[in-house]
Each structure stands twice: as structure tokens, then as C-alpha cells.
Amino acid sequence: MAIEERDSHTGYLTTGHEWNGIKELNTPVPKAVYVFLIATVVFTVAYIVLMPAIPLGVTFTKGLLGLDDRREVTRAVEDAAAERAVWTKRIETGSYQDVAADPALMRSVRQTGRTLFTDNCAVCHGTDAKGGHGYPSLVSGSPLWGSDADSIAETIRVGINATHPKTRVGQMLAFGRDGILQRADVDNVLDYVLTLSGQPPVRKATPEQLAAGKATFAAQCVSCHGEDGKGKADLGAPDLTDRHWIYGGDAQSILTTIWNGRQGHMPSWEDRLSPVDRKILTLYLMDLRKSP
Amino acid sequence: MIGQLTKNERQNALAILIAMAVGGLVMTIGGRNSLLGVHGGLVLMIAVVGIFAMTATLKLPDPAEDRLNAYYDDPTKVGIIISMVWAVAGLFVGDWIAWLLVFPDLTFDAAWASFGRLRPVHTSGVIFGFGGNALIATSFYVVQRTCRARLPDQVTPWFVLFGYNLFCVIAATGYLMGVTQSKEYAEPEWYADLWLVVVWVVYFLLYLRTLSRRKEPHIYVANWYYMAFILVVAVLHIVNNLAVPVSFGSEKAYSAFSGVQDAMTQWWYGHNAVAFFLTAGFLGMLYYYLPVRAGRPIYSYRMSIISFWGITFFYMWAGSHHLHYTALPQWVQTLGMTFSVMLLVPSWASAGNALMTLNGAWDKVRDDATLRFMFVAAVFYGLSTFEGSFMAIRAVNSLSHYTDWTVGHVHAGALGWVAMITFGAIYASVPWLWKQDRMYSAKLVEVHFWLAVAGTLIYVFAMWNSGIIQGLMWRTYNDSGTLAYSFIESLVAMRPYYIARAIGGLLFLLGALVGCYNIWMTIRMAPRESAKADRPEPGAAGAPVLQPGE
Incomplete structure (x- = not known):
């Protein structure tokens, strides 16, 4: 019982169906739809041929380009490490004084140290390293556990009242609460x-x-x-x-x-940061303390 | 409203409520040592209230036979109101957590007010509460009219509507108490999931029963989409939620999947929830309300066919694009990416079909904010499907993934497309349902429209900026070979955009509040029976034209 009508606005016929007043035109699908559909299908086929794509039981088609995410990432990480090694090697082997005296190296220390610091330390010590209530400023005053580079490096390594076996342990007694003093x-x-x-x-x-x-x-x-x-x-x-x-x-x-009394905590960073990263942080902090 | 049920139906409803009370009691006792018991108590309480309401009306006489001359719209009316309530609640929580990201201390040190618990209240509130209720309500409306058939009985639609909302309430209250299985958009635990399966299967059968009673020779496109929505959501929900409870007395369950399989199942679910809940369902809505409101025939039936099958086929495989550059094998990523690219064509064909349907009615788009809501929805549908396919390309994804760009993309779809088409559909159907010529105030519809558009644009632009800046900051190296920015610095850079986003969200929320007021005032206007009777057989009165399915 389909009765086609011609739509006066577009000139196309309807399909002749009607639902509560809704009609449909029998307009042909625009060519662009087919063109783009074919284009995307061609892209898909090409991509499948070139890249890892089709599962074959326990393996899969590797693709003509032979690209593999994991291998590429490993290689990129190795390349980046090799590139960095140019200057990190010198920091690893040099003494604190030697590195601090080398302006080019210290430029890298400042760049890298800042990121290391804000990613790992800033949550407590502040992005400006000036601390806050309960968290010491690292740019002024004397550090609790010594201000020379080795002491700072050791504090970073083992932490304070931390879980590290060699952690620094410090506690101030509760003189009033525990009745030591009247x-x-x-x-x-x-x-x-x-x-x-x-x-x-x-x-x-x-x-x-x-x-x-x-x-x-x-x-x-x-x-x-x-x-x-x-x-x-x-x-x-x-x-x-x-x-x-x-x-x-x-x-x-x-x-x-x-x-x-008081007993502050600082985590140990030995398991979290590499020796060279900790050394960079130490140098960065020493440098922060020096600069006005 | 209960008076419209036949005596028999009232007895059936009472039986269901008693069964629900028993279920609630069992949950309360079995789960007395866990949060399951709290939900059991909630179910029991709701059931008891229902039992009282039903018992009080048990003695009422059967409704008049002439009800069969008209469609059964009471569930649609209630569904639309519930949908708007969820809209306000869900948008409010959304804007709250947007401010929470600006002022992280806004949690009052309370666990329930933490971001992790409020965020699913927002997402479930808007997607399932607002969107889901709107879909159920409009699907009842549309299926009856496009089939010229009354819903087969008067209890099932209520069971579906209230049962679905019970699920939503259990979900939202559970999140606040910390009940979650930590799967995005599938957070509710096993007992809520099982309940939804029951509700959803009944919904599916109800839809099929109505379709089988149709008096039209053909099934209209809107119903294809609604059916796809109902069927596929059932499949997705069941598979992704396969889990083993710790015990029947515990709210906690563990997924049947683990590791990368779990991630893949979750995002197969997650992406197809976007596809079949947030796209197919709302395309069903668009396919009815847009042509009716515009008074134009659908531009091309053939394009509808291509789009429908393109969307249903391509979407199914695209989920793995959520897991680019993860532990997921690369070949699965290839699948997700290539199918996402092909998906663009049927998506745009749908959007194009909708927009070209407006040819010949552009004056109405200019003058009628309701139709303009639908027009903007179709535009945003086109924009966000393009963006989605674009972001699914691995090279683009390496920049966009984990950034606010994703959040912006989701909201371009959710605010611009899903919410706009829903508001359009609601503004169209409220006067039809409550027998009015028009909404209480066309001006207020206009106000809502501009608030919604402004809110969406501010939101989306803020997140585009924020996301791209984030993505670039996370991948910028300095010349020492170190990442130039720390994570904290990227957060500091985000702050102005988070403020803008929260303002955009606030505008959108205000729009929804204006809409609620307008709808409420329309309902309160004196009804007038319009000349164009919205009946299965125009002009039919007297002898019932529809078979009672009861």
C-alpha cells in the first residue's frame, strides 16, 4: 500500500511509507559517502598489510614494515639514555666540587634537577623548595642532618624515620605530655x-x-x-x-x-631514584642553597 | 495514575512489590555485615512504600475501556520528569567535582565527598539517570506511535522504568559508600548488575511485544536504533559484569577477567556503551523528533540503512582504541584504530541525513529553539564522531591519551549531542503529552538553548586547550634529555582551564534548571485537547481500536 509522493522542496520521491506523519525520501546515497567509505576501507587494508594486524592462533601477522611497538620503545629508551649519558656519566664519576665548578654540567643539573625535584620532592617541600609547616625549607637555614653534599645525598638515599634499614632516626621527646617535665x-x-x-x-x-x-x-x-x-x-x-x-x-x-615532641618523616629514595638522579638532586639543592 | 491499571494489573504489581520486599529482606539479612545489607534495607523500604500505595488502590474499579483508544503515555510522562530530576542532580555533581579540581580542599575531609566517589555519581547520574530515563521514556512514546500500537500491558513499562531507577539509585548511593567494582561506566557491584539484567530483558521483551503488535507494515528507523540500543546494551552489560561475589552476604565481587583481558573487555564495553547507549539510542530519538518537529521527510531512507548497519558493525570493533600504547597487543590496537577510522563514514552519513532533513525547514530552525536544540545536537554529533575517529589514530592518541582532551571530547558528545537531542525531544514531547499547544514559555526554551550552547562551547574549548597543553607538556624534553615539565607544573598550567570548565558546566546546569521550571509550568497549565488527536486511528472514538494486551 506504499504510495510514493514527490517532495516539492527537494523534488525526490518518498518511499511511500509513513509513521505518524513521518515520511522518508528515497534520495540516493550521495557519491561522497561511497567515496569516503572506499577511501577508509583502502586505508584500513593498507594499514593491515603494513602493520601488525591479524591474529593467527598464537601469533599474528607482523606487517610488511616490520614495526613493533615494544622493540621501538626499547630502542628509543636506549637511545635517549645514550644521549643523556654524555653528561650523566661525567656527573656519576665526577666529585661534587668538580661538577659544581663546570658551568655546562651545572646547566644540565639545573634543568634536570628542577624536574626531578618538582616531580618527587615538591609535594612536601614546595615547588620553590621553601617548605611549609612541618616541612623544612631547603634553600635556607641549616639542614637537620648536615649541609655538606654527602650528608644531603645520604638523607635523600635513606630518608628520615623511613623504612630503609639505614634510615636516619630522629625524635624529640614529648617532654610535657609524657611527664618528663612539669x-x-x-x-x-x-x-x-x-x-x-x-x-x-x-x-x-x-x-x-x-x-x-x-x-x-x-x-x-x-x-x-x-x-x-x-x-x-x-x-x-x-x-x-x-x-x-x-x-x-x-x-x-x-x-x-x-x-x-616531634618526629618528622621523609621517605627513602634509594628504591625510587637512580644514584645519578639522587646525585643530580643533591647538586641541585646545593646550588639552590648557594644562589640568593 | 494507578487507577489506570486494571484490577488484575494492580494485583500483579502488588505481587511484584511483595517479591521485591522479600528480596530486600533477604539482602538485608544476608548482607547484615556488609554494605549489601544497607542496600537491602533500601530496597525493602521502597518496596514497603510501594505495597502501601498499591494496597490502597486495590479496590478501585477497572479503568474505562476507552483508554484503549489512546496510547499509554503515563510511563513516558513520569520517565521525562525523573529524567529531568537526574539531569539536575547529575549536572550538579558534575559541576561540583569540576570546582573540586579547582579547589581540591572542597572535600570537607569526608570520604563520600572525595573525587573518586563523586565522579561516578556524576557519570552514572547523567548517562544512566538522565540519558537512560530519557531513552526509556521516549522509546515508549516513539514505539507506540510509529507502530500505531499501544504498549501491550500497563505493568511492564512501570516495571522497566522503576526497576531501572532502582538500579540507578543503588548505583549512586553505593558509590557514595564506596561500593564499586572500579570499571568505568560499569561501577555497580554484582547484585545491582543482576537486577539490571532482569529489568533490561523485560524491557527488550516489552519492546518486541509492542513491535509485534504494530499496525504499520514497516518498522521505522527510530525503532531499529532503539532495538539496537536495548539489545546490545544487554549483551555488553552481561559480559563485562561477569564476576564472582566474595560471598552472597558481601557487596564485593571480583571480575571473571584479569589483566589485559579485563581491560579489553571493559573497553569493548565502554566504547560500545558510547556506541549503543549514547549514540544508537539517541539516534532513535533524533529519527523521530527531528522530522516531526521540522515537518520534513527524512532526507534519505537509503542513507539511514547504510548508517545504521555501518554504525552497528564498525563500532563493535573499535573499543581497543582506548588502550593504544598499553599492554594490549599491537595487532588489537590496529583493529581498534582502523575500524574507528571507517566508522567516521556512517557516523557522518547519519549526521548528514539529519541535517539535510532540515532542508526546507531552516526558517523553523531559526525561529524554534526546540528544533534548534536538535539541529545543534546533529552538528555536535558530527563534530564529536569526527574527533573520536581522529583521536583513535595512534599517532594522535599518543598526544591526546590521558589528557583533558579526552574529557573535552566526551563532553562535546555528552553535552553537545546527547543532552541537546534529549532537551529537544523533551521540549517537543512535553506539550504533546500534557495536551498543550506549546511550552509554557518559548522564551525560556530560548534561554535554556543559549545557556546550553554557551556552556558546552566554554567547556569544550577549555578542555581542548587544557588537554593539548597537558599532552605537549608531558612530552617536551629539554636539551639535557630530561622531561622539561613535572606533573605538578602541568597541573598548575591546567588551573585556568579548570575554572573555565567549571563555569561552562555551571551554565549548562542553569539551563537545565530553567528547563525544569518551564516543564513544570507547562504541566501545570490547563490542558486543552487539541484538534489533532494523537490517537492510533485519527478521529476514532467510542469502540476501542486497540487490542487490550492485558
């Missing part, structure tokens, strides 16, 4: 510590109180922080006389630190 002693030593970095004490501390604080400091703190309060790098104890603080240098922060 509240009055804590207050006294807090005032004394504030004066170490040239800050005024919290209270109008009497000379007796300051003296008592100094005595407590001598009894409890000097074993790690040293008699002069300048810290000990072999124990990871910070210098209390400078104005660089990891957990804050105001009275409340220091009180919190004395009361609850």
Missing part, C-alpha cells in the same frame, strides 16, 4: 629557648625563671641541641638559635613542640 619547667625552658633565637620571652620572666629554664635546658636538651643550642647534625637536631623553624618559631608552636 608545666613550670616547660614554661621556663620555653622562655629560655625563645631568647636563644633573640626573641622576647612570653612572660616577663624573672632572671630566676630564665636561669631555671637554662638549667632545665642544660639537663634535658643539650644532649641533642648542644650547649649553645646550635643543634647537632649527626642526631638530626635543629639549630635553635637561628630564625628557621620547621614547626613554627612563635611561643605557641615551640610550646606545642616541647609538650608533644
Whole structure:
């Protein structure tokens, strides 16, 4: 019962079917559709002939070009490593001083070190390496575990309070919470510590109180922080006389630190970064600390 | 609305609800030590509410016979409303997580508010909640009219609609609690998946039953696409979700596949979900609403045939292009890439067929925002299928993969094509369904249209920029042979685009809210029976013209 009609706008006949008012024209398929269909099929056939394509049980057709992703990637990685080796070899074998004295090498160190640093370290230490609350600045102040290149390299390698068997271990006791010191002693030593970095004490501390604080400091703190309060790098104890603080240098922060103790963490990078990458990072950090 | 069911149907519905309550109870008891029990409680609660509602109406008389003179549109009406609710919810969560990427601290330290849990709420909310309900609702509408047949009974469509939404609710609430099998677009766990199989098979049978009752000699193209959508989604869903539960008392199950086979199965599913859920289903929608609204015949029946079989055949093999340069063997990547390239031709033939159907009706496209929604949808369909084939080429993919370009591509399709055709279809059908001449406000349709277009363009342009910059930053080497940028730096570079994207998404959400208001006000207008009765037999009144299938 199909009744074809001619569509006045296009001039084409309808198919004669109708569904709730919808009709269809019997327009021929435009040539372009066939042309492109054939073109894409030709492309497909060519690609299948040239590239790995058809499965044959346990193997597959390798393609006339003989291209193989995995082989190409392996080769590209080897090539890139060989290209880099031109300068990384010299870093691997050279001493820190020699590398630092070579401007061309240091250019590579700065380029590569920056990427290594922002990919691996910046999440805690910040992209500018200036740290933040709980995370030390790496560009100023004295590093907890020593500021020479070997110390920094070792810290990166084993981490601090990390899972590495040789990890650096450091802990500040919770003097208040664990009842090692009474509240009055804590207050006294807090005032004394504030004066170490040239800050005024919290209270109008009497000379007796300051003296008592100094005595407590001598009894409890000097074993790690040293008699002069300048810290000990072999124990990871910070210098209390400078104005660089990891957990804050105001009275409340220091009180919190004395009361609850501290134990920071830094992961070990030995399994994550190659020796040369760690060396580049060390050089990069040494360089950051040097530049104003 | 329940009064439209026959007594017999009400009893059947009650039986189904009681069975559901029993199922919920079993889940609650069996899963009391896991999150399965929480979902059991939810099912039980919903079933009990349903049982009360059904029992209260059990004594009502049978509905008048003259209902058989008209199509059964109540499920379509409810489906459209549910669809709009999901649209607002899904778009809202989407924009929320867009802002979350700008301000990562917005999670309030709550697990449920983390990106990983909210993101599937967004994707499932818009794809399955908004899109799925719109597809079910319009498929009921379209199949009846193009077959001149009433749905065979009045319980099955409700079972499909509410059963499907139960799945959606279990899915979304599960994500928030951390229930997921971590397969993109197939996150729900085994019990939700099993339930969807039941619902979907019933949907398929309902569609077949309606088609078999048709009074038209031919099956219209829209129904080919709806059938392809229903059938293939069933196949995809079942295969990709094959899994073994840890125990029947646990919400957790493990996939039957592992490693690269699992990845391949997942992306065979994932890409064909794009093909048969987000493309075939919505092409069915387009094939009905666009010609009706434009008042034009389909440009070419023959092109419809080529497109339909091209799309259904080529799409099936294209999934592996999601896994270029991975552990997937290269020959499988070849398959995915070449079929994706060939796929472009039938895709463009479809888009072209739709656009050329508008020849002779361009004045309507200019004046009628509803038709313009459909026109823009066809344009974006063409754009995103081109982009998809292009991105499937391995060399292009090596730049685009894992970047925001992919996100932009998906949203060009989802916002520009899927959502636009749906809004067009909804604006067309709401006045027809609620017996009005027009929407409450044509101006507001216009406002929605421009908000949607602006939102989509801002979104897509932001993600194109962001994605290409990301891709380039990730592959740029400095002259020391080291990657020049760290990942964090690429994130910093993305930030302005993430802000733009979130603004684009906000505009799109605002548009949907305007749409909801407009639809609500249209429903509230006094109905007027138009002269052009939307009936199986024009002018028929009195003796029922349709066979009761009940």
C-alpha cells in the first residue's frame, strides 16, 4: 500500500511509507559517502598489510614494515639514555666540587634537577623548595642532618624515620605530655629557648625563671641541641638559635613542640631514584642553597 | 495514575512489590555485615512504600475501556520528569567535582565527598539517570506511535522504568559508600548488575511485544536504533559484569577477567556503551523528533540503512582504541584504530541525513529553539564522531591519551549531542503529552538553548586547550634529555582551564534548571485537547481500536 509522493522542496520521491506523519525520501546515497567509505576501507587494508594486524592462533601477522611497538620503545629508551649519558656519566664519576665548578654540567643539573625535584620532592617541600609547616625549607637555614653534599645525598638515599634499614632516626621527646617535665619547667625552658633565637620571652620572666629554664635546658636538651643550642647534625637536631623553624618559631608552636615532641618523616629514595638522579638532586639543592 | 491499571494489573504489581520486599529482606539479612545489607534495607523500604500505595488502590474499579483508544503515555510522562530530576542532580555533581579540581580542599575531609566517589555519581547520574530515563521514556512514546500500537500491558513499562531507577539509585548511593567494582561506566557491584539484567530483558521483551503488535507494515528507523540500543546494551552489560561475589552476604565481587583481558573487555564495553547507549539510542530519538518537529521527510531512507548497519558493525570493533600504547597487543590496537577510522563514514552519513532533513525547514530552525536544540545536537554529533575517529589514530592518541582532551571530547558528545537531542525531544514531547499547544514559555526554551550552547562551547574549548597543553607538556624534553615539565607544573598550567570548565558546566546546569521550571509550568497549565488527536486511528472514538494486551 506504499504510495510514493514527490517532495516539492527537494523534488525526490518518498518511499511511500509513513509513521505518524513521518515520511522518508528515497534520495540516493550521495557519491561522497561511497567515496569516503572506499577511501577508509583502502586505508584500513593498507594499514593491515603494513602493520601488525591479524591474529593467527598464537601469533599474528607482523606487517610488511616490520614495526613493533615494544622493540621501538626499547630502542628509543636506549637511545635517549645514550644521549643523556654524555653528561650523566661525567656527573656519576665526577666529585661534587668538580661538577659544581663546570658551568655546562651545572646547566644540565639545573634543568634536570628542577624536574626531578618538582616531580618527587615538591609535594612536601614546595615547588620553590621553601617548605611549609612541618616541612623544612631547603634553600635556607641549616639542614637537620648536615649541609655538606654527602650528608644531603645520604638523607635523600635513606630518608628520615623511613623504612630503609639505614634510615636516619630522629625524635624529640614529648617532654610535657609524657611527664618528663612539669608545666613550670616547660614554661621556663620555653622562655629560655625563645631568647636563644633573640626573641622576647612570653612572660616577663624573672632572671630566676630564665636561669631555671637554662638549667632545665642544660639537663634535658643539650644532649641533642648542644650547649649553645646550635643543634647537632649527626642526631638530626635543629639549630635553635637561628630564625628557621620547621614547626613554627612563635611561643605557641615551640610550646606545642616541647609538650608533644616531634618526629618528622621523609621517605627513602634509594628504591625510587637512580644514584645519578639522587646525585643530580643533591647538586641541585646545593646550588639552590648557594644562589640568593 | 494507578487507577489506570486494571484490577488484575494492580494485583500483579502488588505481587511484584511483595517479591521485591522479600528480596530486600533477604539482602538485608544476608548482607547484615556488609554494605549489601544497607542496600537491602533500601530496597525493602521502597518496596514497603510501594505495597502501601498499591494496597490502597486495590479496590478501585477497572479503568474505562476507552483508554484503549489512546496510547499509554503515563510511563513516558513520569520517565521525562525523573529524567529531568537526574539531569539536575547529575549536572550538579558534575559541576561540583569540576570546582573540586579547582579547589581540591572542597572535600570537607569526608570520604563520600572525595573525587573518586563523586565522579561516578556524576557519570552514572547523567548517562544512566538522565540519558537512560530519557531513552526509556521516549522509546515508549516513539514505539507506540510509529507502530500505531499501544504498549501491550500497563505493568511492564512501570516495571522497566522503576526497576531501572532502582538500579540507578543503588548505583549512586553505593558509590557514595564506596561500593564499586572500579570499571568505568560499569561501577555497580554484582547484585545491582543482576537486577539490571532482569529489568533490561523485560524491557527488550516489552519492546518486541509492542513491535509485534504494530499496525504499520514497516518498522521505522527510530525503532531499529532503539532495538539496537536495548539489545546490545544487554549483551555488553552481561559480559563485562561477569564476576564472582566474595560471598552472597558481601557487596564485593571480583571480575571473571584479569589483566589485559579485563581491560579489553571493559573497553569493548565502554566504547560500545558510547556506541549503543549514547549514540544508537539517541539516534532513535533524533529519527523521530527531528522530522516531526521540522515537518520534513527524512532526507534519505537509503542513507539511514547504510548508517545504521555501518554504525552497528564498525563500532563493535573499535573499543581497543582506548588502550593504544598499553599492554594490549599491537595487532588489537590496529583493529581498534582502523575500524574507528571507517566508522567516521556512517557516523557522518547519519549526521548528514539529519541535517539535510532540515532542508526546507531552516526558517523553523531559526525561529524554534526546540528544533534548534536538535539541529545543534546533529552538528555536535558530527563534530564529536569526527574527533573520536581522529583521536583513535595512534599517532594522535599518543598526544591526546590521558589528557583533558579526552574529557573535552566526551563532553562535546555528552553535552553537545546527547543532552541537546534529549532537551529537544523533551521540549517537543512535553506539550504533546500534557495536551498543550506549546511550552509554557518559548522564551525560556530560548534561554535554556543559549545557556546550553554557551556552556558546552566554554567547556569544550577549555578542555581542548587544557588537554593539548597537558599532552605537549608531558612530552617536551629539554636539551639535557630530561622531561622539561613535572606533573605538578602541568597541573598548575591546567588551573585556568579548570575554572573555565567549571563555569561552562555551571551554565549548562542553569539551563537545565530553567528547563525544569518551564516543564513544570507547562504541566501545570490547563490542558486543552487539541484538534489533532494523537490517537492510533485519527478521529476514532467510542469502540476501542486497540487490542487490550492485558
